[in-house]
Amino acid sequence: MYSARAKSNNSTKNSHDSSGQHHWHPAVRENDTNLSENGLSQEQRESVWSQLHNNIFSYQKTFLGFQSNQSFDSEQSNPFFGIPLNNGGDPFSWTSLNSLNTKVMECAVLDYFAKLWGIQQSNILNEEERAYWGYITSMGSSEGNLLALFNARDYLAGMPLNTPVLHHFKEKFPSLQPAELKHNPNKFTPVVFFAQDSYHGFEKASRLLQMKSFCDIGSGKFLCPLKFPHDYPSSFSDEFLDRNGWPLTVPVEEDGSISIPCLVKLVTFFVSRGYPPLVIFTCGTTFKGANDNVQAAINELVPILKQHNMYERRVYSSEDPTKSDVRNGFWFHIDGALGGAQLRFLEMAINEGLVHNMFPDGFPVFDFRIPEVKSIVMSLHKWFGCPIPSSVFMMRKMDQVQTPNKPLYIGGLDSTLSGSRGGHSVLVMWDLLSKKSYGDFKDTAVRGVEMVAFSMMKLRELQNELPVALWLSHTPGSLFVYFRRPNQDIVRRYCLGSKPLRIKTVDGTFEDRIYSHICLMPHVTEDLILQFVDELRAPGAFPNQN
Numbered sequence: 048m049y050s051a052r053a054k055s056n057n058s059t060k061n062s063h064d065s066s067g068q069h070h071w072h073p074a075v076r077e078n079d080t081n082l083s084e085n086g087l088s089q090e091q092r093e094s095v096w097s098q099l100h101n102n103i104f105s106y107q108k109t110f111l112g113f114q115s116n117q118s119f120d121s122e123q124s125n126p127f128f129g130i131p132l133n134n135g136g137d138p139f140s141w142t143s144l145n146s147l148n149t150k151v152m153e154c155a156v157l158d159y160f161a162k163l164w165g166i167q168q169s170n171i172l173n174e175e176e177r178a179y180w181g182y183i184t185s186m187g188s189s190e191g192n193l194l195a196l197f198n199a200r201d202y203l204a205g206m207p208l209n210t211p212v213l214h215h216f217k218e219k220f221p222s223l224q225p226a227e228l229k230h231n232p233n234k235f236t237p238v239v240f241f242a243q244d245s246y247h248g249f250e251k252a253s254r255l256l257q258m259k260s261f262c263d264i265g266s267g268k269f270l271c272p273l274k275f276p277h278d279y280p281s282s283f284s285d286e287f288l289d290r291n292g293w294p295l296t297v298p299v300e301e302d303g304s305i306s307i308p309c310l311v312k313l314v315t316f317f318v319s320r321g322y323p324p325l326v327i328f329t330c331g332t333t334f335k336g337a338n339d340n341v342q343a344a345i346n347e348l349v350p351i352l353k354q355h356n357m358y359e360r361r362v363y364s365s366e367d368p369t370k371s372d373v374r375n376g377f378w379f380h381i382d383g384a385l386g387g388a389q390l391r392f393l394e395m396a397i398n399e400g401l402v403h404n405m406f407p408d409g410f411p412v413f414d415f416r417i418p419e420v421k422s423i424v425m426s427l428h429k430w431f432g433c434p435i436p437s438s439v440f441m442m443r444k445m446d447q448v449q450t451p452n453k454p455l456y457i458g459g460l461d462s463t464l465s466g467s468r469g470g471h472s473v474l475v476m477w478d479l480l481s482k483k484s485y486g487d488f489k490d491t492a493v494r495g496v497e498m499v500a501f502s503m504m505k506l507r508e509l510q511n512e513l514p515v516a517l518w519l520s521h522t523p524g525s526l527f528v529y530f531r532r533p534n535q536d537i538v539r540r541y542c543l544g545s546k547p548l549r550i551k552t553v554d555g556t557f558e559d560r561i562y563s564h565i566c567l568m569p570h571v572t573e574d575l576i577l578q579f580v581d582e583l584r585a586p587g588a589f590p591n592q593n
Contacts, residue, residue, distance in 0.1 A: 111565040112543035116432025118570035132470030137460035149470035152477040166415035181441035185465040188384035191424030191440035194464045199378035201448040203237040203323040209447040233321035241327040242297040242305040266293040272316040302522040303337030323376040331385030336525025341413040387425025393492040437472035498567040529564035
């Protein structure tokens with residue numbers, strides 16, 4: 048294996064040799080990749096490119112641990128990769144002054160997902176009839192999640208909307224007082240709720256936007272409405288309580304989905320004190336792949352919101368006190384980075400009898416068919432396998448906060464988070480969606496279920512042979528199987544994602560374990576699983592965890 052300081056005279060050796068041994072990424076071998084003020088020779092450059100390609104290709108063939116489909120075909124769009132395509136600004140601003148863009152394709156891709164997620168029934172060319180707003184991000188779902196929180200913060204803080212329905216309230220009813228609690232200091236202070244297994248980037252996004260979670264606001268000021276251990280799931284450990292007895296995040300059930308009873312009690316506590324809630328649900332958690340039961344949670348939250356005059360409330364214009372609009376006093380966002388597409392096609396397959404319903408509490412509907420859902424983000428580079436990290440962000444158009452400006456330079460609204468946006472991911476996704484039918488994607492979703500079952504079967508067989516416990520686990524409906532972390536060579540070769548988990552054992556005590564998982568993405572074959580299981584069978588595959 049190459050060392051971090053290996054000399055470049057061995058640089059022509061493939062980084063995946065005939066024995067199947069993987070080598071460290073050449074980027075850590077500084078002498079090979081260092082650049083100079085004089086550039087590199089043709090021989091040096093070809094050597095580096097060859098090593099990089101061989102190395103990455105070797106890992107692609109055994110890629111099991113992360114949510115990235117490796118079976119994407121984008122040859123049709125290759126001729127466009129020599130053109131710097133920039134979809135800067137709003138995708139619906141047709142007056143963009145930079146004609147090197149793919150916005151017409153972008154709007155078609157957005158219409159596709161608007162129909163898939165139940166917010167628009169057909170492609171819309173008339174701006175007035177479009178019920179959604181969104182765009183294809185330059186980053187993955189992290190960007191869409193950040194924009195969702197950004198818009199939700201300002202929406203709940205009473206900032207002006209892009210297309211508000213204004214009411215000359217006081218002109219019509221001069222003696223009628225608004226339904227709002229006029230002197231409630233909390234009515235424009237959003238409080239964020241995300242779960243223990245939510246994407247780790249939400250904490251960073253909240254800090255960036257200077258937003259506070261329920262724990263930030265409640266701890267040290269109020270007694271927590273959840274009493275430990277009575278109000279918590281049995282799998283919850285007090286390790287995740289702060290010094291004042293507040294959970295750091297919303298607790299989750301053993302399968303990784305958000306605990307609805309805990310969420311309801313926490314939201315009730317803050318809504319009753321006038322705080323508007325911003326709740327983040329997840330379709331496909333990062334490690335266990337759990338799907339929150341969004342419909343069930345919202346069904347329980349809506350009566351509470353109505354009881355405390357938070358379901359609808361009147362917000363007055365800061366510029367003209369005689370004008371107001373009626374909006375919701377909540378925001379429900381769906382982080383569907385992994386499950387936002389796969390889960391929808393799996394639902395279709397279940398409804399058509401193509402596969403059994405594996406969800407014990409009913410299928411977890413998550414999209415805009417639920418009237419209270421405000422925004423969704425879904426990664427294009429995960430289940431679909433787009434080779435460029437990107438995502439679809441979509442929200443209800445009527446809830447979009449007013450765009451700050453319309454710069455002449457770009458000839459349109461500056462409504463996106465990223466400004467300049469790559470146009471190539473749009474092309475490869477349009478190409479994919481134009482070649483595949485709903486039926487094709489339903490078949491892919493069904494095959495994912497079958498691959499999970501196959502992997503579980505082979506790992507159970509392996510467990511019967513091994514002297515150590517595999518801790519084999521799977522969350523129903525997910526594409527993940529997780530188990531005891533193997534040795535570092537296997538972890539690296541198969542790019543396995545790993546995570547420490549505190550597990551409640553059969554005797555009621557908690558035990559710290561380190562797990563790894565495999566993701567049954569569409570590129571994974573039975574042969575790859577058999578190869579992987581065979582390596583787990585070898586002596587020393589599972590070192591002792593102290």
